[in-house]
Amino acid sequence: MRPRARASLAALAALLLLVAGCGSGSGQADNGAETGTLTVLAASSLTEVFTELKKQFEADHPGVTVKLAFDSSATLAEQVNQGAPADVLATADQRTMRSVADSDGTDGAPRTFATNRLAMVVPAGNPAHLTSFAGLDKPGVSYVVCVPTAPCGALARTQLRAHHITARPRSEEVDVKAVLSKVELDEADAGLVYVTDAVAASDRVKRIDIPSSKATLNTYPIAALSGAAKPGLARAWVDLVLSERGRQVLAAAGFGKP
Amino acid sequence: MTARGPALGRPPALLLVPAALAVAFLALPLVALLARTPWPDLPAQLTDPAILDALRLSLVTSLAAVVVVVAVGIPLAWLLARVDFPGRALLRALVIVPLVLPPVVAGVALLSGLGRSGLVGRLLDDAFGISLPFTTAGVVVAHSFVALPFFVLSVEGALRATSQEYDVVAATLGASRWTVFRRVTLPLAGPGVLAGLVLAWARALGEFGATITFAGNYPGTTRTMPNAIYTALQVDPDAAVVLSVILLLVSVAVIALLRERWFDQAVQGAERR
Numbered sequence: 168m169r170p171r172a173r174a175s176l177a178a179l180a181a182l183l184l185l186v187a188g189c190g191s192g193s194g195q196a197d198n199g200a201e202t203g204t205l206t207v208l209a210a211s212s213l214t215e216v217f218t219e220l221k222k223q224f225e226a227d228h229p230g231v232t233v234k235l236a237f238d239s240s241a242t243l244a245e246q247v248n249q250g251a252p253a254d255v256l257a258t259a260d261q262r263t264m265r266s267v268a269d270s271d272g273t274d275g276a277p278r279t280f281a282t283n284r285l286a287m288v289v290p291a292g293n294p295a296h297l298t299s300f301a302g303l304d305k306p307g308v309s310y311v312v313c314v315p316t317a318p319c320g321a322l323a324r325t326q327l328r329a330h331h332i333t334a335r336p337r338s339e340e341v342d343v344k345a346v347l348s349k350v351e352l353d354e355a356d357a358g359l360v361y362v363t364d365a366v367a368a369s370d371r372v373k374r375i376d377i378p379s380s381k382a383t384l385n386t387y388p389i390a391a392l393s394g395a396a397k398p399g400l401a402r403a404w405v406d407l408v409l410s411e412r413g414r415q416v417l418a419a420a421g422f423g424k425p
Numbered sequence: 426m427t428a429r430g431p432a433l434g435r436p437p438a439l440l441l442v443p444a445a446l447a448v449a450f451l452a453l454p455l456v457a458l459l460a461r462t463p464w465p466d467l468p469a470q471l472t473d474p475a476i477l478d479a480l481r482l483s484l485v486t487s488l489a490a491v492v493v494v495v496a497v498g499i500p501l502a503w504l505l506a507r508v509d510f511p512g513r514a515l516l517r518a519l520v521i522v523p524l525v526l527p528p529v530v531a532g533v534a535l536l537s538g539l540g541r542s543g544l545v546g547r548l549l550d551d552a553f554g555i556s557l558p559f560t561t562a563g564v565v566v567a568h569s570f571v572a573l574p575f576f577v578l579s580v581e582g583a584l585r586a587t588s589q590e591y592d593v594v595a596a597t598l599g600a601s602r603w604t605v606f607r608r609v610t611l612p613l614a615g616p617g618v619l620a621g622l623v624l625a626w627a628r629a630l631g632e633f634g635a636t637i638t639f640a641g642n643y644p645g646t647t648r649t650m651p652n653a654i655y656t657a658l659q660v661d662p663d664a665a666v667v668l669s670v671i672l673l674l675v676s677v678a679v680i681a682l683l684r685e686r687w688f689d690q691a692v693q694g695a696e697r698r
Binding site: 336341355 | 642643
């Protein structure tokens with residue numbers, strides 16, 4: 168390796184160390200209120216809502232930084248069960264939350280704060296000229312869904328069966344945002360996502376409602392975690408989500424009432 | 426080599442201790458994985474058609490990727506090592522980029538280039554009706570993209586290590602440049618080519634991020650072992666562990682086999698020369 172290359176490598180390493188050192192500060196303010204970082208794990212479908220509520224929460228609690236981590240509910244629940252440091256968990260279905268609650272991972276019983284339903288999205292250009300959910304059965308239409316073990320995949324399977332659609336999906340994505348991005352990128356003719364995802368991406372995809380989707384709702388539970396480093400802030404976050412303000416943000420994003 | 430030991434003295438602790446730490450660091454997660462494995466479940470998983478599908482797909486696509494990588498990688502490595510042309514350093518940098526790219530970004534980049542509405546993918550779709558995402562061919566493309574740099578760098582290194590004088594001698598004896606490449610350059614770089622081959626194959630076999638992003642995740646067509654492991658992790662972490670161990674065993678078995686069959690021959694061949 169030439170000396171110049173070695174020097175730039177060293178600089179890079181130093182930079183990485185600097186970055187790694189940042190953002191770990193936390194502590195207790197003089198007045199007893201908790202400050203520092205509150206870590207909230209949430210299902211990926213909550214990305215927009217929780218990002219919005221984070222602004223509100225940080226304005227209400229000076230000195231507090233909310234760290235949001237979004238992933239599939241199953242992954243998050245598994246992380247909590249494996250002892251990942253987190254204060255709040257919000258999932259997109261009851262089953263994954265139950266796996267945490269059953270092993271005493273939650274601080275009190277989880278509370279349901281929202282519902283969601285399935286919708287179909289097509290790319291803005293609608294390459295397969297789809298007008299209805301039943302159109303998925305047309306030959307040559309490529310559509311993607313969530314993997315059946317994920318809540319959105321289970322809903323998709325139920326709806327496809329109910330509408331006697333026999334055409335197979337082209338891919339089973341591990342979470343709903345991956346389905347959405349396949350449609351946004353125009354790689355699939357259609358995708359089955361949550362109504363809220365369709366709302367969030369309304370400028371990039373077209374939404375086609377699924378008749379009867381209201382009959383199969385997903386309910387979203389939230390809970391402060393028993394292993395929370397900031398139990399007070401964790402409860403305050405849960406309260407904010409359940410508050411009138413929380414409901415407004417949820418409704419604007421397309422979520423239904425519990 | 427053994428004679429050097431006493432003359433140089435004992436290896437210093439300043440080197441031995443960090444080296445031992447490195448070994449522990451590499452071994453611990455693997456040992457923990459093996460310790461967590463529910464071994465009695467292994468036979469049942471090995472006969473599960475879904476697992477066999479994923480395993481078969483993984484082997485087929487990773488081997489296909491190796492073929493692609495060798496076909497275009499050897500000429501590229503030769504070009505970088507043996508031909509002096511302007512912009513060579515830039516080209517080498519370009520070859521290394523996929524190496525540092527996060528695999529998910531590689532997947533997005535592949536979609537932008539070869540996706541149905543990608544830069545070149547759109548032309549493929551319009552002209553031939555070929556769309557790579559969601560197909561097994563798409564998996565091979567993703568594998569090849571991430572594995573190619575490993576192979577090219579390894580072969581280029583081997584080519585540089587062997588002196589160009591042999592090439593020159595062969596040329597003065599009347600061999601054409603193609604003959605020199607085929608009969609002199611390539612055989613001399615043999616061990617490097619084999620090492621690159623194994624590296625590229627291992628990288629392809631373990632490839633996850635680019636594959637799931639570019640090619641998707643469907644049983645039988647695009648759900649390779651790593652995709653299956655990630656999918657299983659969503660519901661049944663124990664099943665994911667079993668799958669990981671299967672993948673681990675397969676790769677260890679293949680590498681051991683290669684050592685027996687090819688490496689030894691290559692090394693012996695090199696020593697004879």
